[in-house]
Amino acid sequence: MKRQWLAMGMIVAALAARGGELEDARAYQKSRAAVADLTRITAPTGIQESYKADIGGIGQWLYVRGQDRANPIILFVHGGPASPAIPTAWQFQRPIEEYFTVVHWDQRGAGLTYRDNPPAQVAPTLTVARYVDDTIEVAEHLRKRHGKGKIILMAHSWGTVPALGAALKRPDLFHAYVGVGQVISTRENERISFDYAQAEATKRNDQEALKDLASIAPYPGELPITRERIVTARKWPQHYGGLSAFRSESTYYFGGPRLSPDYAPDDVATIDQGNVFSLGRLLPEFVTVDYSRVDTLRIPVVMFLGRHDYTTPTAPTEAWLRKLRAPYKQAVWFERSAHMVPWEEPGKTLVSLLRYVRPLADGKMPAAE
Template identity: 50%
Template sequence: MSLVRLCALALLALPLSAVAAPPDDDAYAEARGIVDDLQRIVAPTGVQETHTVRIGGIDQVITVRGMDRANPILLYVHGGPAAPMMPASWTFQKPWEDYFTVVQWDQRAAGRTLRANDADAVAPTIAIDRYVGDAIELIDWLRTTYGKRKVILVGHSWGSVIGMRVLAEKPEWLHAYVGIGQIIHPWSDETIGYTHALDAARSEGNATAVGELEALAPYPGADLRGGRIDAQRKWVIHYGGHSAYRDNSDYYFRAQRLSPDYTPEDRRAIAAGSTLTLDRILGQWRSVDFRGLQRVQAPVVMLLGRHDYTTPSRPVADWIAAVDAPFKHTTWFEHSAHFAPIEEPGRTLMTLVQRVRPLAVAAGDGAALVD
């Protein structure tokens, strides 16, 4: 199987080194312990919990972390559909925890959730509607368990498809929806990313890239399965459309080795989840189209990577400019592509604290900040 294919839909490219621990993986054990101690929440007002929650008929794993239980809950819905952010969240999340109670969720067939279930039993349930149902069930569980009326929902990449559906179907449970690497219409995104990569390859005189990309024409065509999306992603990534100014995203995958939340076995499960979910979701990809969603009932904030050609930002900017919402805001990240929280962590934090948290505070969820 193509290595890019393992997370192509998420719109992540997953090299083998990221999912198969090296023979000396125990060499990372001490480093994981150090990170674990640094990340430990010791404030008496805080929360640091791992739960296995029965959602959608299967066990699903979440972590809940924050310095003050009174803060708003922020649920991070990762990409993939089986590329959990939990094992890389230590790279950026700790400052968020001063202002939010942050929930990382390994979705159906992703990482630790995959390991908690029978993969053969989960396989027939891989459907966009089921993931949306899972998210709604999880939000309800969080509201009940932590005594909150609403949550902040962050959707990243594939997770933004789930997030937009929840925004449309359960806005009354959201203080705000935040999109990162937002998807509005996949077929438009694929065309923009393809054109970017082909133009860059021609400009550079990269005959190999030009030949491989031209062989896909017309792209995206009727179906992204059969390796077509893999070939496009290969060159989008190479030309900085996944991580700005880089020709790979190895830094993100290598960071997972130091996660105190993930064992080497958990990391190996990421590849298995991608294999299980990718073609099943791609087969339903034509149904995703938010261009007709012209009015929403909850605030919307979009974090747009200027260099993102994995899920291009221009269609998102056009959508949010036109949508009718009780509140809307766009922040452009000039030095980011698909990973704003990692590529520009300070700007991400400031946007969440200055633009998103006040929406929850105004609704009575958390205290206003004071100097």
């Protein structure tokens, strides 16, 4: 009898646990549905579509949203490598969609594009030059599909590497270039970021950080910047607020994809998978990126600079922009942001796009400050 009661108790406990899991699953689905409903575009003039296009010989995913098809198009080139913006765009983008049609794109080796293409086929194509050409192809595709003469090119972090290359190679495609967390010199960025982490760790007497940083010093030094070294080097400046200002963690960003209405739960895993797949292959070339000798750009340039950014430190970008010759150039400082400017200060992001970028798409020249 005792065994029967024990077995019955185990069954009841298992059913209760299963019931809790089902309740959690239902709550999760309801949360995703609420985000989907909030972000759903219902305006008759609007556009909301997600589809795969042939870019650079493989199917690559595009995500298009806006309240009015007549508005200028922003092509947003995500960071990483392989950190797609589609699954977290719902956190900051909705107000921007009232004034622009915004296009996100899962680059080769990233997110849904990584999911849908054989890795063996894609791996040999992971070069900066190929990403530059992909950016150009996406821009041409959007111009043709939406009947636009030009579009706005906006890029974040790693995405600024191929995007600036595309702006230099095909300025005829773009009204303007907007860099967020701009990469000018990867090695200089790594040096500044490391020095910041060491200074903060010393000030805080953070022995764990000091020991960790000492293990890769001098950094970057003369040794190759391997995946292991760059992960260690990025860990501490980001912990001290160099990724998201005044935060040691960025849970809002890394956890955000789970609520995305555009990524199924199973698709969220492709973010980390694509990052691991792409970073190691791109890193040797990425660490040699140096745009510091570029002194002319034939389109207007606007830089969004996070005051506390020590993921891609702003000093090289500020110095580069000062000497750059361009039809128009403007630095916009975000005092409460580090690296994640659109996520950290979405209001100022919108206001800055309207003040400095929208006029350029309308053929006007805003006053430089």
